[in-house]
Amino acid sequence: MFPKDHVYKTVEITGTSSTTEEAAIQNAVAKASQSVRNMRWFQVVETRGAIDEGKVTQWQVTLKIGFTLETPE
Amino acid sequence: MFPKDHVYKTVEITGTSSTTEEAAIQNAVAKASQSVRNMRWFQVVETRGAIDEGKVTQWQVTLKIGFTLETPE
Amino acid sequence: MFPKDHVYKTVEITGTSSTTEEAAIQNAVAKASQSVRNMRWFQVVETRGAIDEGKVTQWQVTLKIGFTLETPE
Amino acid sequence: MFPKDHVYKTVEITGTSSTTEEAAIQNAVAKASQSVRNMRWFQVVETRGAIDEGKVTQWQVTLKIGFTLETPE
Amino acid sequence: MFPKDHVYKTVEITGTSSTTEEAAIQNAVAKASQSVRNMRWFQVVETRGAIDEGKVTQWQVTLKIGFTLETPE
Amino acid sequence: MFPKDHVYKTVEITGTSSTTEEAAIQNAVAKASQSVRNMRWFQVVETRGAIDEGKVTQWQVTLKIGFTLETPE
Amino acid sequence: MFPKDHVYKTVEITGTSSTTEEAAIQNAVAKASQSVRNMRWFQVVETRGAIDEGKVTQWQVTLKIGFTLETPE
Amino acid sequence: MFPKDHVYKTVEITGTSSTTEEAAIQNAVAKASQSVRNMRWFQVVETRGAIDEGKVTQWQVTLKIGFTLETPE
Amino acid sequence: MFPKDHVYKTVEITGTSSTTEEAAIQNAVAKASQSVRNMRWFQVVETRGAIDEGKVTQWQVTLKIGFTLETPE
Amino acid sequence: MFPKDHVYKTVEITGTSSTTEEAAIQNAVAKASQSVRNMRWFQVVETRGAIDEGKVTQWQVTLKIGFTLETPE
Amino acid sequence: MFPKDHVYKTVEITGTSSTTEEAAIQNAVAKASQSVRNMRWFQVVETRGAIDEGKVTQWQVTLKIGFTLETPE
Amino acid sequence: MFPKDHVYKTVEITGTSSTTEEAAIQNAVAKASQSVRNMRWFQVVETRGAIDEGKVTQWQVTLKIGFTLETPE
Numbered sequence: 001m002f003p004k005d006h007v008y009k010t011v012e013i014t015g016t017s018s019t020t021e022e023a024a025i026q027n028a029v030a031k032a033s034q035s036v037r038n039m040r041w042f043q044v045v046e047t048r049g050a051i052d053e054g055k056v057t058q059w060q061v062t063l064k065i066g067f068t069l070e071t072p073e
Numbered sequence: 074m075f076p077k078d079h080v081y082k083t084v085e086i087t088g089t090s091s092t093t094e095e096a097a098i099q100n101a102v103a104k105a106s107q108s109v110r111n112m113r114w115f116q117v118v119e120t121r122g123a124i125d126e127g128k129v130t131q132w133q134v135t136l137k138i139g140f141t142l143e144t145p146e
Numbered sequence: 147m148f149p150k151d152h153v154y155k156t157v158e159i160t161g162t163s164s165t166t167e168e169a170a171i172q173n174a175v176a177k178a179s180q181s182v183r184n185m186r187w188f189q190v191v192e193t194r195g196a197i198d199e200g201k202v203t204q205w206q207v208t209l210k211i212g213f214t215l216e217t218p219e
Numbered sequence: 220m221f222p223k224d225h226v227y228k229t230v231e232i233t234g235t236s237s238t239t240e241e242a243a244i245q246n247a248v249a250k251a252s253q254s255v256r257n258m259r260w261f262q263v264v265e266t267r268g269a270i271d272e273g274k275v276t277q278w279q280v281t282l283k284i285g286f287t288l289e290t291p292e
Numbered sequence: 293m294f295p296k297d298h299v300y301k302t303v304e305i306t307g308t309s310s311t312t313e314e315a316a317i318q319n320a321v322a323k324a325s326q327s328v329r330n331m332r333w334f335q336v337v338e339t340r341g342a343i344d345e346g347k348v349t350q351w352q353v354t355l356k357i358g359f360t361l362e363t364p365e
Numbered sequence: 366m367f368p369k370d371h372v373y374k375t376v377e378i379t380g381t382s383s384t385t386e387e388a389a390i391q392n393a394v395a396k397a398s399q400s401v402r403n404m405r406w407f408q409v410v411e412t413r414g415a416i417d418e419g420k421v422t423q424w425q426v427t428l429k430i431g432f433t434l435e436t437p438e
Numbered sequence: 439m440f441p442k443d444h445v446y447k448t449v450e451i452t453g454t455s456s457t458t459e460e461a462a463i464q465n466a467v468a469k470a471s472q473s474v475r476n477m478r479w480f481q482v483v484e485t486r487g488a489i490d491e492g493k494v495t496q497w498q499v500t501l502k503i504g505f506t507l508e509t510p511e
Numbered sequence: 512m513f514p515k516d517h518v519y520k521t522v523e524i525t526g527t528s529s530t531t532e533e534a535a536i537q538n539a540v541a542k543a544s545q546s547v548r549n550m551r552w553f554q555v556v557e558t559r560g561a562i563d564e565g566k567v568t569q570w571q572v573t574l575k576i577g578f579t580l581e582t583p584e
Numbered sequence: 585m586f587p588k589d590h591v592y593k594t595v596e597i598t599g600t601s602s603t604t605e606e607a608a609i610q611n612a613v614a615k616a617s618q619s620v621r622n623m624r625w626f627q628v629v630e631t632r633g634a635i636d637e638g639k640v641t642q643w644q645v646t647l648k649i650g651f652t653l654e655t656p657e
Numbered sequence: 658m659f660p661k662d663h664v665y666k667t668v669e670i671t672g673t674s675s676t677t678e679e680a681a682i683q684n685a686v687a688k689a690s691q692s693v694r695n696m697r698w699f700q701v702v703e704t705r706g707a708i709d710e711g712k713v714t715q716w717q718v719t720l721k722i723g724f725t726l727e728t729p730e
Numbered sequence: 731m732f733p734k735d736h737v738y739k740t741v742e743i744t745g746t747s748s749t750t751e752e753a754a755i756q757n758a759v760a761k762a763s764q765s766v767r768n769m770r771w772f773q774v775v776e777t778r779g780a781i782d783e784g785k786v787t788q789w790q791v792t793l794k795i796g797f798t799l800e801t802p803e
Numbered sequence: 804m805f806p807k808d809h810v811y812k813t814v815e816i817t818g819t820s821s822t823t824e825e826a827a828i829q830n831a832v833a834k835a836s837q838s839v840r841n842m843r844w845f846q847v848v849e850t851r852g853a854i855d856e857g858k859v860t861q862w863q864v865t866l867k868i869g870f871t872l873e874t875p876e
Contacts, residue, residue, distance in 0.1 A: 005089055005090055005091065005100055006089055007086060007087065007088050007089070007100060007101055007104035007105070008086065008087040008089075009084065009085065009086055009087075010085040010086075010087065010135070011085075011155065012155065012156040012157075012210075013153060013154065013155055013156075013215070014153065014154040014155075014156065014212065015153050016151055016152055016153070016154075017151055018151065020825065021751075021824075021825060022750060022751060022786075025779075025786060026785070026786060027151055027153060028153055029781055029784060029785065029786055030784055030785070031153035031215055032153070032215070032784075033781075033783075033784030035215075039781040039784070040780070040781060041778060041779065041780055041781060042778065042779050042781060042786070043776065043777070043778045044776075044777040044778070046846065046847075047846070047847040048844060048845065048846045048847070049828075049844065049845050050843070050844055051832055051836075051842040051843060051844060051845060051868070053836075054832060054833055054835075054836030054842070055829070055832065055833070056825075056828060056829060056832055056845070062156070064085075065781070066087065069086070069104055069105070069108075078162055078163055078164065078173055079162055080159060080160065080161050080162070080173060080174055080177035080178070081159065081160040081162075082157065082158065082159055082160075083158040083159075083160065083208070084158075093533065094240075094532075094533060095239065095240060098268075098275060099274070099275060102270055102273060102274065102275055103273055103274070105273075106270075106272075106273030112270040112273070113269070113270060114267060114268065114269055114270060115267065115268050115270060115275070116265065116266070116267045116268075117265075117266040117267070119554065119555075120554070120555040121552060121553065121554045121555070122536075122552065122553050123551070123552055124540055124544075124550040124551060124552060124553060124576070126544075127540060127541055127543075127544030127550070128537070128540065128541070129536060129537060129540055129553070137158075138270070139160065142159070142177055142178070142181075166387065167386075167387060167678075168677065168678060168713075171706075171713060172712070172713060175708055175711060175712065175713055176711055176712070178711075179708075179710075179711030185708040185711070186707070186708060187705060187706065187707055187708060188705065188706050188708055188713070189703065189704070189705045190703075190704040190705070192408070192409075193408070193409040194406060194407065194408045194409070195390075195406065195407050196405070196406055197394055197398075197404040197405060197406060197407060197430070199398075200394060200395055200397075200398030200404070201391070201394065201395070202390060202391060202394055202407070211708070224308055224309055224310065224319055225308055226305060226306065226307050226308070226319060226320055226323035226324070227305065227306040227308075228303065228304065228305055228306075229304040229305075229306065229354070230304075230374065231374065231375040231376075231429075232372060232373065232374055232375075232434070233372065233373040233374075233375065233431065234372050235370055235371055235372065235373075236370055237370065240532075241531065241532060244560075244567060245566070245567060246370055246372060247372055248562055248565060248566065248567055249565055249566070250372035250434055251372070251434075251565075252562075252564075252565030254434075258562040258565070259561070259562060260559060260560065260561055260562060261559065261560050261562060261567070262557070262558070262559045263557075263558040263559070281375070283304075284562070285306065288305070288323055288324070288327075297381055297382055297383065297392055298381055299378060299379065299380050299381070299392060299393055299396035299397070300378065300379040300381075301376065301377065301378055301379075302377040302378075302379070302427070303377075312460065313459075313460060313605075314604065314605060314640075317633075317640060318639070318640060321635055321638060321639065321640055322638055322639070324638075325635075325637075325638030331635040331638070332634070332635060333632060333633065333634055333635060334632065334633050334635060334640070335630065335631070335632045336630075336631040336632070338481065338482075339481070339482040340479060340480065340481045340482070341463075341479065341480050342478070342479055343467055343471075343477040343478060343479060343480060343503070345471075346467060346468055346470075346471030346477070347464070347467065347468070348463060348464060348467055348480070356377075357635070358379065361378070361396055361397075361400075385679065386678075386679060411700065411701075412700070412701040413698060413699065413700045413701070414682075414698065414699050414700075415697070415698055416686055416690075416696040416697060416698060416699060416722070418690075419686060419687055419689075419690030419696070420683070420686065420687070421682060421683060421686055421699070443527055443528055443529065443538055444527055445524060445525065445526050445527070445538060445539055445542035445543070446524065446525040446527075447522065447523065447524055447525075448523040448524075448525065448573070449523075449739065450739065450740040450741075450794075451737060451738065451739055451740075451799070452737065452738040452739075452740065452796065453737050454735055454736055454737070454738075455735055456735065458606065459605075459606060465735055465737060466737055469737035469799055470737070470799075473799075484627065484628075485627070485628040486625060486626065486627045486628070487609075487625065487626050488624070488625055489613055489617075489623040489624060489625060489626060489649070491617075492613060492614055492616075492617030492623070493610070493613065493614070494609060494610060494613055494626070500740070502523075504525065507524070507542055507543070507546075516746055516747055516748065516757055517746055518743060518744065518745050518746070518757060518758055518761035518762070519743065519744040519746075520741065520742065520743055520744075521742040521743075521744065521792070522742075575742075577744065580743070580761055580762075580765075589819055589820055589821065589830055590819055591816060591817065591818050591819070591830060591831055591834035591835070592816065592817040592819075593814065593815065593816055593817075594815040594816075594817065594865070595666065595815075596666065596667040596668075596721075597664060597665065597666055597667075597726070598664065598665040598666075598667065598723065599664050600662055600663055600664070600665075601662055602662065611662055611664060612664055615664035615726055616664070616726075619726075646667070648815075650817065653816070653834055653835070653838075668812065669812065669813040669814075669867075670810060670811065670812055670813075670872070671810065671811040671812075671813065671869065672810050673808055673809055673810070673811075674808055675808065684808055684810060685810055688810035688872055689810070689872075692872075719813070751824075752823060752824060755852075755859060756858070756859060759854055759857060759858065759859055760857055760858070762857075763854075763856075763857030769854040769857070770853070770854060771851060771852065771853055771854060772851065772852050772854060772859070773849065773850070773851045774849075774850040774851070795854070
């Protein structure tokens, strides 16, 4: 349960990584944390990637990230 | 019809309330109005909630809210 | 392929035009470029419009627009 | 279970109300009943609304309404 | 290919049958043909049914039916 | 915002054109206006077409069109 | 209309048959009736099957089945 | 955040009420609590209803309800 | 379970029949088997049809068909 | 109506153009016609594009294209 | 291909883990196996997680799990 | 941005692996590269798997894979 009567905002972020899907997610969350405070949850929206010479060379994971809306943004 | 050639932005906000679904929506709109001007419309995206001892104890309603994009954000 | 390990943000913008669907898209992109730098791609989410006296009098096109997230927003 | 081998038609109606979501639904059903007989069920398709000065000022609820198709329409 | 520059309308009809799914579709089309002329195609939207004592006792199939819009309806 | 407590109906219409996608939309709206009064908005549901000898020879655009439900239809 | 203020539960069941799609549905309903009482309706969720040597050799139909929730399960 | 490494199960329940949408939700939750312990959250999946003589006479709300899976069911 | 570490390809095929929905599916599978080997499963994507003089005169069923990708195609 | 008991295959193609959305569609169809015979219809699946310096610089339209499956491919 | 004419049931389970997405899936399957016999397959429905201080601190993966329905449950 | 006015084709491939989800993706891409040249990107469409004795024993990941359509296939 969320704390009483709080309000949340969701943003959509795409992280990338040349190594793994989970690294792409961690990169997205780490980068977003530089400008957004009070992040609480994420949801995977889409997993894509780039292919070069028959190998996956980049993971691209799009997340919805939710955070508490406490002060005017 | 929207005014001629205006441009709009949509944000996704989740409001919560311990009383009713509509209070959760009003809370979301009221909170968003502190930082976003010129809000024009909303659309309900998802209605969820928390349960405790066989009762709904919190409503969580996610909205898309549209507003006129008049000045650099 | 995106540049190595960059992170992107997506925003949802609705452009309008009294002339064509593509003008509505160009208006949305041009307006967003006043406040968002490093826009890279868009995706059409919805095409709607207004009707008056049996004619289309306004096009309203909603886009998702992606841009590189390089500095705290 | 529906009566044996009846046929039904579904129409899409949007009701509005300045007070509550349920009033918007009741308005849609009441208005439709002036021209459609034998309405049997509804399903909520979309809930939207208008915002003015940080408050919800209008509810707009779109319903699918099903009715028995007994006579040529 | 449709004939040059014709315009079509789609209606949503639910047919029922106590025997088979296809009988429910044929019932829907036959009933609709009493009030709609120039029907051209259909698409199955949903297949449901009623159960009684561990057996399917009724098929309910919802169709979209398209027809040529040649005269004011 | 819609006028106070009005009720709207949505119909689904497919327009066709041998020239452009927008002509197909204008054809759908113009044809519908012969039998439906007070049309207010449209939404593009699907864009299809016919191909002959490696060229698009017909555009088929399906719209939802909304109109004010003022009198028994 | 359901009886006054009853509560229903939905389960998801996949029936199979080597003969027809409808036999797969009847098998699912008959099997479920051995452990679930008061089944009221079903909805087809997905139709799949197996292929062997260019022929359909098995139908697999997934249903949602609804039943009255009268006693603690 | 959920407690560390717990596992949850989701069931789908439809509550009904002759009065309001929220009463239908409360009925679904109250009834489910008789047989399911440790319910934690719900999500509204669908809102339907019955119509009689131009009025909504029953609300039918389908929920997904999640609960902690602590003991063999 | 699929055999260890195999790879599969899915193609989308529409079969037609003037008699039944299942004949349209069998036609699609039989025709595809002339050019595709090792077909394993299918999934129904869409069921449509043609109407003439108030009767269904053709069934059109679109399938996804999966097959083992053993040799360069 | 399709010719009697024919079978069709659908492929997914993305066309691009620096000028208009319709040019991207025509490019996709023209290119596909070099390797696929008997193309009959298309459906727009997705419209995307690239942005550079606040302008749309490329249209990317993904189509499903259907063609008659007359000979082993 | 499933064994001849068997019937299957699907349940929806959410597993959590503080380490990886795949651990969350393995936790869900292991926990479900304590009360459900004859599990055969799973499908990932949703991947979410919790964030704390700019890091993913919990993975939450929702699965549909299918099992053979051999005895009254 | 794609190179100027190129055309792309998308195919749907399912890779499997007894070890991890990412191995299933790499297997799909590696196998497809034996018959398809110029692969550029992929998108995860579905993640499924097999269960045996309470453990995940096989990962099955379905991808859409896009490649440049340069020569008649």
